[in-house]
Amino acid sequence: MVQSESIFRALADPNRRRILALLKRGSRTAGEIAEEFPISMASLSHHYGVLKAADLIRSERRGQRIVYSLNTTVFEDAASALADIFRIEKPDGGVS
């Protein structure tokens, strides 16, 4: 079980949603991600922290690089939290 708190907070920022959209197409290193953004690596690193705290992404060191990838399993938690707000059945096999 996951905090909806951290998930919604993480999704609230456009740059973070863009990071997720990028990782949706495949894992990438911090450097590769940075190429797609006009903001500094330091700022991006902060966003990785927020996304990891929400368990939306995972990281793995590969030599000097750090590879980030999307954690799709948390989708259920997010969908659940969302459905709960509207008091709709939780998706155990399909939403609504």
Next chain:
Amino acid sequence: MVQSESIFRALADPNRRRILALLKRGSRTAGEIAEEFPISMASLSHHYGVLKAADLIRSERRGQRIVYSLNTTVFEDAASALADIFRIEKPDGGVS
């Protein structure tokens, strides 16, 4: 179609999620809602504005009172935006 931007931002605040949770159980006036919160009516009014901007709630004046109610139809948009982030099939959307 609705901005996922405003929806996620609206959901990011715990007080706003609590307001939604309350309205889920039925429409309420601003005063009735305020009884359940330790913050001022003025602050709550600000939150109503954010929730209305995201089209998550609707308001209707009834005499001196203003009645707020949940807008469940926007659930589709929210679920859609969420699913899109994870590139998963959209729910078929049987919103009650």
Next chain:
DNA sequence: CGTATATTTCGATGTAAGGCTAAATATCAA
């Protein structure tokens, strides 16, 4: 070891967000 590369952490800064009180608006009722 010493240097280069990749990424994060630190410290500072501007802006947005949430909170408050007080004032303004809207409706009702006498």
Next chain:
DNA sequence: TTGATATTTAGCCTTACATCGAAATATACG
């Protein structure tokens, strides 16, 4: 119209957040 009630808007303060550049950490390689 005057006063009471319900709610929002305005102005201000404080905290949280996104951002940056610089310093710190981790790994690779000569």
